[in-house]
Amino acid sequence: MNVGDILHFKPEFKRGAPDEDEEGAAAVPAAKVRRKLQEIERSRKDLPFDQLTDEEKLKMLQAAESEVIGGDGEVEQVVSVDIASMKKTILSFQKKVSRNQEARIKFPDNPEKFMQTELELHDEIVEMRAIATQPEIYPLLLATETGALKTIITLVNHDNTDMSVAVIELLHELSDVDTLNESTEGAQLLVDELSEFRVVSVLVQNMERLDEANQKEEAQAIFNSLGIVENILEFKPDLSFEVASNQGLLPWIIRRLKMKSGGDVAVKSYASEILAILLQNSDDVKRQLGESDGIDTLLQQLSQFKRRDPNSSEDAEFMENTFDCLCSALMCADPNRSQFLEGEGLQLMNLLLREKKRSRFGALKVLNYALSGTEGADNCLKWVDILGLRSIFPLFMRPPSITKGCGYTTEQCEEHILSIIYWLIRNIPAALNSSTDQPTAVQQRVRLMNKFTEKDFEKIDRLMELHFKYNLKVRGCDRKIDAQKRELMEIGEDIDDELEDEFYLERLDAGLFTLQLIDYIILEAANYNKKVAEKVHTSLRLRGQNKDTIRDVVREYASKLGDSKGEEEREEEQNRLLALVNSF
Incomplete structure (x- = not known):
């Protein structure tokens, strides 16, 4: 979710005991505040975060912190877990799982007989969330001899959905990106193990049975399941096709987007965000989307915004995510461009x-x-x-x-x-x-x-207006780059090809790319009609410029053409561009 603007207002979060020098100060766990902000955002139905004032953002941050702080006004302290207590917790967890399974098998039609074991197991799962604050001890959780992670993943499909909700929240906290960044080794081990156990496939099966329309907790579980997927892809984007195709995530997302009513709008928005990530990461996912009727699905979702604006922050995020998905899909020409045309x-x-x-x-x-x-x-x-x-x-x-x-x-x-x-x-x-x-x-x-010739060449006037605007931007960027080059030369640094490429990219970002488009269009229009060329020359003279201003831009553009289409096609396009320049 988009909580970055709010989190800019947070104090520096600390782990462990509060600083003794700060009277009464206590650290609010960052991950918990972030999750609380996400919950607040999901419940909002008015303005999106990016339209709030700084004061409103600060108030929302304070509200999230107050939710994390207990009723007695004290911050909930992060429980420190050592290896010995970790082993004890895992052993207790495994025993309670076994007791629950035995009770369910022995008394399948009498919930009262196994209810107590489920309450105990649920409490144990909640206690295990303390492990999520210490990724450096993840290797013990993931060790083959403990089998803890495999058991946790198995519980995702527990018959009691309350148990499933708790387990998913545990997995979500274990895979939290901010937590994993504290231990590269622990993060890599966890993501590898989750991938080996095909956790996404398990989550997809579970999401199929959860009732997001009528059960708030189950809607949150689906939301957290998508969060687990995002966390995995953050560390291993090359898993995108595997989870989308082989583990069934893409078909589920398409079905979820097609749901016409009754679903949670935040879940739908998050599903579209995950789809955008998958498409950006993998060309194979782009192709599979086209083969799975995905282009039509995206177009159907966008058609609802023909005559209305988004009515909430989640609705706005969903719309933008869907546009992003469509853009990524269209980068794969076959079969998506033709399906876009036919649809x-x-x-x-x-x-x-x-x-x-x-x-x-x-x-x-x-x-x-x-x-x-x-x-x-x-x-x-x-x-x-x-x-x-x-x-x-x-x-x-x-x-x-x-x-x-x-x-x-x-x-x-x-x-x-x-x-x-x-x-x-x-x-x-x-x-x-x-x-x-x-x-x-x-x-x-x-x-x-x-x-370009109608209405007394008004579009040529507009082109020249844009040319002068972006030419000024590029000249300003060129002056900064020249100054940087002088500084480098003064300290004896060489300006190699790699650095020149960086400077060129900087110029493109500053407006050169748009200027190249403008000047190419001007040359094409001038080549089509001589009166256009006269109009352009007059505009240039009035601003103290000449036709070389435009020629030089297009020449540089021609010289920088990539060879992705092959050397022959590149040379052909260069010759065409230079012919336009020479005829201007």
Whole structure:
């Protein structure tokens, strides 16, 4: 959950006894405050955290701390566990598990006979949570001779769901990222063991039977189960395909997203977040999502935001996670781009852009991914065919207003819009290059390029406005880089190719990437119509610049083209770009 802004206000958390120099001071356990903040956020139905004032955030932090502090005003102290007491606890735990199993087998139809053993086992599980504060002794918990972790995982599917809820909370605390970071050895051992015992598969089976709609504790257990998955992936992202495919997590997430009503909105939001992580980590998961009807599922979930904004922080987070999932999925062209096209994804993005809701920001990002690369050619043609130019060019002239808490900036919107126009120009041919090209493609190219000449060249004026804006940003960055280079040279440091690449990336982040898009579009428009070229030259002269300002940017862009498509294609694209430069 998004509790980072709140946690910025926390005091420095300490473990063990309070500092004697601080009168009456006691340390509040960080992990417990974090979990309490997550619970508070899950229960909120008004403004998301990122729209709160600093005072409101501080009050929420204090509320979370007060929940952790006991009723007598004293902080709950972290219990110190040594190896001897750890062995005793594990032995007691194993004995109580055995007693409970024996009682259930002996009296299967008489709960009163085994209820006491379950209460004792439940209490033992709660006591074992003290181990989660000391990852350095995890090796004992994970030792083969104790068998403790295997027993804990087995209890996830205990017939009594209260027992399952307690065990999942224990696993969640054991795998807490902040705790594991305190002991690399303990963290690696735990994650390896959880993976070996296929804990995600066990959790998925258990989530199927839990009632998140009517039982708050079971909804929290599902939420914690997803938290365990996130903790595992934090340490071993290469397990993404294994847990998604072989352990059944991806099908469960898709089914959960399809649930129309009755579920916990925080669980749904968290499920979409886990899906986003899986997709970002693995191309195989991207492909499997497309093969599992996942693209249609994501589009169906986004369609609810056509005419309404998110009504809670969880709803907003779910929407953004779903947009992120779709963007990641579209990076895998086959089969996801074609499914996006056939599932009328472009039509949905067009509607989202026109409705002027918060979802239009995510729609711009998805559209950028859908049209990019040569794999986006069919989507580019379809976008013009469904009158998408009528949606994108008004936003080009006037980007959407940035509202507080939307998570986007004007520069990000401008980058997405310019990238969309860039790929439309790149992917819609100016002439029939092969027998596979359709005559309508050339007609659509004419419709696209005519946009730059209509209404007295207003879009060229806008392009030049953006050119000057981003050129100024890049020049400012160049001055800083020049100063850094002088400092390095003064102390005798060499500026090698690796450092030059770092400087180039810094320039791209400062606005060079957007400037390259702008200047490429200017060259294409000028090449299409001589009057456009005259308009550009006039604008440059009025600002004391000349055409080399634009030429140099595109030349540099051509020289930096990657060779991911092969040397031949790279040289072909470089020659095309340089031909545009020379004809300007």
